[in-house]
Amino acid sequence: MHASVISSALVGVDAFPVEVEIDIGAGVPPHRLVGLAEGAVKEALDRVKSALKNSGFEFPTRKMTINLAPADTRKEGSAFDLPLALGILAAQNVLKDRARLRGYLILGELALDGRIKGIKGALPTALLARSAKFAGVMLPRENASEAAVIGEGTAVLGVESLREAFEFFEGLRPLQSIPVDLTTAFGDANVYDVDFSEVKGQEQAKRALEVAAAGGHNVLMIGPPGSGKTMLAKRLPSILPTMTFEEAIETTKVHSVMGLLDGRALITTRPFRSPHHTISDAGLIGGGSIPRPGEVSLAHHGVLFLDELPEFRKNVLEVLRQPLEDARITISRVMGTLTFPASVMLVAAMNPCPCGFYTDPQHECSCSPIAIQRYRSRISGPLLDRIDIHIEVPAVKYKDLTDRVAREPSLAIRERVNRAREAQLARFKGMPFFCNAQMRASDLRQHCQIEAGGERLLELAINRLGLSARAYTRILKVSRTIADLDGSASIAAHHVSEAIQYRSLDRSTP
Template sequence: MLIKVFGSAVFGVEATTITVEVDVNKGIGYHLVGLPDNAIKESNYRIAAALQNNSYKIPGKKITINMAPADLRKEGSAYDLTLAMGILAASNQINVKRSIESYIIMGELSLDGSLQPITGALPIAIKAREEGFTGFILPHQNAKEAAIVNDLEVYGVSNISEVIGFFEETETLSPVVINTREEFYKNLNFPEFDFADVKGQESIKRCMEIAAAGGHNIILIGPPGSGKTMLAKRLPSILPPMTLHEALETTKIHSVVGKVRETGLLNNRPFRAPHHTISDVALVGGGTYPQPGEISLSHNGVLFLDELPEFKRSVLEVMRQPLEDREVTISRARFTVTYPSSFMLVASMNPSPGGYFNDPDAPVSSSPAEMQRYLGKISGPLLDRIDIHIEVTPVPFEKLSCTEKAESSVAIRERVMTAREIQTQRFEELPNIHYNAQMNTKQIRAFCALDDASLDLLKNAMQRLNLSARAYDRILKVARTIADLDASELVLGHHISEAIQYRSLDRDGWLG
């Protein structure tokens, strides 16, 4: 007897429906075709034990299973439940009263028939709804994640016996129901880190506010203990809350690597801080079977690279294209996947191997030559893609011992959100542009027009600092954001002046 059941495969952040055709006929043998990997080939042992322990069995006949489309490689153990239900239905061991072809069935089987969680439940659920399936049966650990998708019945199960009872109509399963919008806004938690905890560093907080308002990349240069990491960790607290669309997009990426499950919809912007020993594949994504990297996991959030010169040069260089295009494409011989990677880069670094500026009173002093050599580990093209460079100086004792609370993240966030609203209105007719950092050259010319005095000021700075054309665009973008924070329609001279100050690494003699 021939039976069709349906599963799903995830490539990139999109799912593809897999038709599992099970034919049980006269003869002997178990034949599994359709480019399965080793985990799927081994599934017959798990399925046999799970069925045996639940009073069923793999029939002693010829079983042929085809996973279509046959030219698409399938991987992972999530097809165990799909195959097991196909075998039971095709061998008439269960009396299927409910249409098994109307459901996507996924789950990894333990030997006792219980189910282990899977990855990629959210993109699978989205695809199931698109293709008109009635419901999605999966392990209960993933049910909350998949139930984000409306107009699809999602059933979380803990054992294969529950699935059998559901299709025989001897057991009733209740679909998991989540009001996505209500859940999203109810759990919009404020991050635990607050700028009110940061003593002093008012100028750096101003830079952080500008970076958050325009979505600009920023690098902090300063000695140990000056507060670089502390400031970076608090940046998400002043970013505008994610929209529902951004939350779904971000959750989808985290679902692919199995980082969602019980939490359901992500509602706080991601903050990723990989160690400097990370490989280029782990950062941008890839592998034999490509998975999202850190830059994609920080999509719609912040990627923090602490001690930037300590990262391998090859790792930093692979970020250049994603920083510009806001997506990363991974190509293999048989397929290509694209992951979104629209993130804010926050980097920090010491100015020298010893950690201090060229200061004779510093505990470990470095010569200007050593400092230049240390900074030379970071390529010019990468620095060009970072809009704001700012020096962080140590906080004096008077500021540290001050008991007065600094301005809170809530107050800063209000100003940031006001500036973002101005940008939303400005770019409402441009579908892929949401804030100033995303502007291309054409939009910069349209929205960052300068008067003659401002143009002369920028011209002098370009000539004296020997800035590149990309740096010119970055200054205009930052100046546009500063003008938005001032609620100014025009980019004025003092906006340009402040933006030029935030190109520390472009200035000759900045080391003193």
């Protein structure tokens, strides 16, 4: 007897359909599982055998051949357990409604007693079921709310056991599609554990981060230890614009594939990722024999914070160049080429010198100019050029630490950021980008009109500082963002002046 069930596998952050074919014929075991199955898939028969017996079913005693089609694409993971078990029941004619069985996209890991455990990648699978017009998707109960965010039109059935799944397809047990209240999910979108009102002093740094959030600019903070660089970076997501539904879906897909949702149906707050400086290049941008997203993709539509930037290995930092420019990561392997999303705000922090006290008036720096230069040269010029804003974060004064004046909360800053972003969305309507930092060189002439005084100031700065062409475009983009925060259609001299101040590494030499 022959039967087949439709399941899915992951490639990158997307799912593709896999047909699980079972043929039971004459002969005695061993059973064969073909179709480029990896380790966890090959072990599925042992789990399925125990799950069937403990759920009151018989495991075939005749020879069985299982094919995972397409047979030339590698499959991994344990999500094929449930479709394999149901397919075996259909091939034995225990499960008789095969037409209904093929109408659903099915996946789930089986415990030995027949329970169904959670899996990775439920959201990409649900999106596949919707686009391929399946009647619905059946998956573990704990993943059902995650898959249900795709909305109405495709049934999302969460099951807890093999017996429950079998009874549904036999018409013995009705199952209701899992509802998800997106209004409630987005009602919690702006709830963060930290707030800018907790930051003492550092008004210039807070202003620079507000500009960065308004235009989507990358930031480098330079200051002595304990000046608040990490504290500021952790609070940056709280002033970023509220996530749209499309952004939330894209971000949730990446976290779903990595199994990092922790029970959440949808990620509605901006992610904040802070990898340690010992991370490898594959850990940062993704990779491996079977490529997986890295920290950059996990920070998609959020903040990637690199603390102690010069301590990262140089080859690790250099792989950031392409993602920062293109907002995506392309990884090529023999098996094919994968693209991961990487639209992130890079926020980095570093000391001004190896000892950390080069700019601190309260401590004496013990570093020689050569040592300082060597320390800073760990960050290449091309990478620095891709960071729009360089801001100094001095040590906090005692009077600022003890000041009891109420500071501006993140909500008030976010309102200004949202207004600036709304102006940018209107300006770039119909274009493939939505914020100033993403403008192409060809768009600068049209959208970055500078008043005469600003032109002269910018020319003087370029000639004296010897800025590169990329640094020049960064200043224009930041000037445009500052003007948007002021509600100004044109870029004035004071907007340019403030933008130039945010290139501190171009202005200082040890």
